[in-house]
Amino acid sequence: MTKKISRLLKQGQFSVNGSLWLEGDGLRFFGPGPVELLQLIQETGSINAAAKKMQMSYKKAWQLVNNLNAMAAQPMVITATGGEKGGGSSISDEAMQLIDYHRRLRERFKKFLEEETRQLTG
Amino acid sequence: MTKKISRLLKQGQFSVNGSLWLEGDGLRFFGPGPVELLQLIQETGSINAAAKKMQMSYKKAWQLVNNLNAMAAQPMVITATGGEKGGGSSISDEAMQLIDYHRRLRERFKKFLEEETRQLTG
Numbered sequence: 454m455t456k457k458i459s460r461l462l463k464q465g466q467f468s469v470n471g472s473l474w475l476e477g478d479g480l481r482f483f484g485p486g487p488v489e490l491l492q493l494i495q496e497t498g499s500i501n502a503a504a505k506k507m508q509m510s511y512k513k514a515w516q517l518v519n520n521l522n523a524m525a526a527q528p529m530v531i532t533a534t535g536g537e538k539g540g541g542s543s544i545s546d547e548a549m550q551l552i553d554y555h556r557r558l559r560e561r562f563k564k565f566l567e568e569e570t571r572q573l574t575g
Numbered sequence: 576m577t578k579k580i581s582r583l584l585k586q587g588q589f590s591v592n593g594s595l596w597l598e599g600d601g602l603r604f605f606g607p608g609p610v611e612l613l614q615l616i617q618e619t620g621s622i623n624a625a626a627k628k629m630q631m632s633y634k635k636a637w638q639l640v641n642n643l644n645a646m647a648a649q650p651m652v653i654t655a656t657g658g659e660k661g662g663g664s665s666i667s668d669e670a671m672q673l674i675d676y677h678r679r680l681r682e683r684f685k686k687f688l689e690e691e692t693r694q695l696t697g
Contacts, residue, residue: 458676461669462599463648469680470603471595475695478587526585547583554580558591558691565687569680573597 459574469569473562475555477524487517488555491544494518494530498541525551581696591691595684597677599646609639610677613666616640616652620663647673 459467474484486507493503504514518530529548533541581589596606608629615625626636640652651670655663 458673461648461673461676463646465600465646467646468598469595470598471593471684473591473593476590476592477584481592524585524587524589526583551580551583554583561691562593562687565684569683 458572467570467574469566469573471562471566473558480520480524482520482524483551483555485559487521488552490514490517491521491529491548491552494542495544498543500530500532500542521548580694589692589696591688591695593684593688595680602642602646604642604646605673605677607681609643610674612636612639613643613651613670613674616664617666620665622652622654622664643670 472484474481476482486509489507490503490509493506494500497503497506500514500518501511504511507514522528522530525547527545527547529545529551531543531545594606596603598604608631611629612625612631615628616622619625619628622636622640623633626633629636644650644652647669649667649669651667651673653665653667
């Protein structure tokens with residue numbers, strides 16, 4: 454049935470596309486945005502610097518970090534406050550594992566979309 | 576590897592969720608919104624009445640219809656202008672086929688999400 458769906462459409466570049474995220478208790482808390490934020494926190498050692506690189510407000514970045522920490526068994530972002538250098542943030546091993554899980558999840562989703570695009574356009 | 580991802584998260588209701596749409600030449604033109612709009616056009620015989628039921632602006636509804644007609648080999652929404660009753664709109668057989676394709680696509684996506692949720696939480 455689906456193999457003939459392409460005849461309903463004009464000539465052109467058609468595809469099935471989508472987005473994906475993790476929810477905890479109905480709240481979206483993990484997806485491409487938080488992954489990028491975590492990676493930039495690790496790179497810069499600072500939530501604020503990471504937010505700036507993403508052109509995201511500090512408030513939004515802290516909100517993402519807080520949502521993530523609230524869902525995680527162990528904190529994903531560790532913020533050292535005080536001390537001579539005035540703190541700095543890093544991400545935990547658990548955050549790296551979650552990022553790695555997300556990368557593999559995205560690969561499976563990419564395959565799903567590619568297969569659906571093949572069926573749509575084939 | 577993924578089967579242990581749940582230990583990174585707190586106790587709670589976790590799931591993988593997402594959204595899906597069709598793109599033509601990079602433009603999003605079909606998904607749950609347009610499907611609902613088409614079904615309501617068929618039900619009411621009117622784009623404006625359908626928009627109202629969805630609490631969508633007329634402008635937005637007409638834009639969705641125009642985008643859809645622009646991507647389709649044959650018009651998906653047929654608007655009869657003039658005449659004694661002043662027109663009225665209906666959807667084509669092709670639109671019904673596209674809606675049916677979309678329903679099956681959503682079922683496959685639902686299965687994908689359910690399987691990923693099982694892996695995440697299992």
